[in-house]
Amino acid sequence: MDGSSGFATTSGPVVDTRESYTVSAWVRPDTLGGNDRAVLAQDGGFGLSYETAQGTWTLRPALPVGTDHRTVVAEQPATPKVWTHLTAVYDAPADEARLYVNGRLQATGPTTGTGAADGPLQFGRALSDGSPTEYTDYFDGSIDEVAVWQRALTDTEIAGEARMTLDGARTAVELVADWSAEGATGATLTDTSSGYDARLTLSGGATLDGETLVLDGVDGTATADGPLVDGTGSFTVNTEVTLEGAAVSTWDVGRVGQVVSQRAADGSTWGLWYEATGMETVLDPDTFEEKLIPVGLWRFGRMNADGTYVAVASEEAARTDEPVRLTGVYDAQEGTIELYIGEVRNGAALSVANAPGRGDFTVGAARDGDTLVHHLPARIADIRVWAGAMASSQQLSEVIGD
Incomplete structure (x- = not known):
């Protein structure tokens, strides 16, 4: 993706954001800094991104209308021009959002309930705050191996996704x-x-x-x-x-x-x-x-x-x-x-x-x-x-x- 207009999108919502879900992807940003960069975002719902103010990867879970954003921020800084595995989890029974980098838990945050997000899943861009039609935060780099589950994966499962085991020997x-x-x-x-x-x-x-x-x-x-x-x-x-x-x-x-x-x-x-x-x-x-x-x-x-x-x-x-x-x-x-x-x-x-x-x-x-x-x-x-x-x-x- 070119960082200015390139993106991909699904025809409709991929997960019910009121229930537990997990999304993951491999990302390789060509550039970081200067602009926020969205990796995955479901319109009206969650966003998995790089934020310049934080200098690292962040997760904004879907929240009810009128609720202030609660951002979950990774501990380690993001690195350009290298492949990094990201995983975002919403655990509905625990009312908790979790962010993983390279298969390891980086941060958690309370969610106190989430709202419904009926829009499509965006690859490499996100809706501007407060706008139903204007997109921003275009990703500059590559996104690969995107996967989505309508449940909260365990720590062991997420580590396995980051390892990408083919069989016991490979x-x-x-x-x-x-x-x-x-x-x-x-x-x-x-x-x-x-x-x-x-x-x-x-x-x-x-x-x-x-x-x-x-x-x-x-x-x-x-x-x-x-x-x-x-x-x-x-x-x-x-x-x-x-x-x-x-x-x-x-x-x-x-x-x-x-x-x-x-x-x-x-x-x-x-x-x-x-x-x-x-x-x-x-x-x-x-x-x-x-x-x-x-x-x-x-x-x-x-x-x-x-x-x-x-x-x-x-x-x-x-x-x-x-x-x-x-x-x-x-x-x-x-x-x-x-x-x-x-x-x-x-x-x-x-x-x-x-x-x-x-x-x-x-x-x-x-x-x-x-x-x-x-x-x-x-x-x-x-x-x-x-x-x-x-x-x-x-x-x-x-x-x-x-």
């Missing part, structure tokens, strides 16, 4: 970025397959050699305008990385090299990274002499602004000088993260608090304020990001293919 996911370095040269790596046209711009000692994105570990990075995903929603990130053993062999214990990262609103950074944990003496099979090799672990999780982190670690030491397939999965409905090496999940799922993602997506480094830190010496063949949490190693195998 969930619906949306590819939002796909970069392959094969055949690529120059200073920009373009996403040509997801349809979202995200572009990685190289800087410092980062180059494309026609096969991989080469990062020098000093100042080489690649950055895409972000965020790519809503940090409070489920997502999956996948990459093939070859860590440069000679470079990390001199690292002190505890030093970190970031593979991919997305800055969150609270100063933390979501991402995959390598952490040096020590050195190990091994026998060189060619010379039959002992030699020291670096030892470290792959991690997926949140790096906090103070340097602490919550992350899942690989079960074995990270291999160097050979390609490794890494996948990080965040399940927003469960509040857990998982790390896969190849198609094998490493460790148990770890609980972690969510954080709205507002920053750029960075490869080969992470941001500390305006400064890039944790540069990684490595070669990266490809990077893919999905909205939605892949459910199993079986799904990873089917979707990623290697």
Whole structure:
């Protein structure tokens, strides 16, 4: 929808607003701010919208004529250019309205009875206050997977809708970025397959050699305008990385090299990274002499602004000088993260608090304020990001293919 005149509408009312109901939708606003943006609204009844005064998603339930609006306001700010799942519930027996974002309850409000709304359901616009014919608040962006029930869904059912489970081993996911370095040269790596046209711009000692994105570990990075995903929603990130053993062999214990990262609103950074944990003496099979090799672990999780982190670690030491397939999965409905090496999940799922993602997506480094830190010496063949949490190693195998 274009934010000025585009909309869709049903031929008549979809729910009886005097009884319990639930409406849900996936939304991806192109812009926010400046104007209110209606997602779903039944003429004369409820409205599910973005409101500029609140800076986030809101629900106005249908109320009897002459009753002042009671607005239910989400706790977290709305994020443009990412997919977010919204659910609005009116619970008639409880006289309560509830608003959910990404399958998690954000706010509730009393309704003290509702009025009848006999108009059609509007997609991407709403009636102006006090007008039976004038529409406003046109949505700028995409609306998908709209669903309506004439009952109040439970918290478990709403979490399931946000997860979009297909079966026990698969969930619906949306590819939002796909970069392959094969055949690529120059200073920009373009996403040509997801349809979202995200572009990685190289800087410092980062180059494309026609096969991989080469990062020098000093100042080489690649950055895409972000965020790519809503940090409070489920997502999956996948990459093939070859860590440069000679470079990390001199690292002190505890030093970190970031593979991919997305800055969150609270100063933390979501991402995959390598952490040096020590050195190990091994026998060189060619010379039959002992030699020291670096030892470290792959991690997926949140790096906090103070340097602490919550992350899942690989079960074995990270291999160097050979390609490794890494996948990080965040399940927003469960509040857990998982790390896969190849198609094998490493460790148990770890609980972690969510954080709205507002920053750029960075490869080969992470941001500390305006400064890039944790540069990684490595070669990266490809990077893919999905909205939605892949459910199993079986799904990873089917979707990623290697």
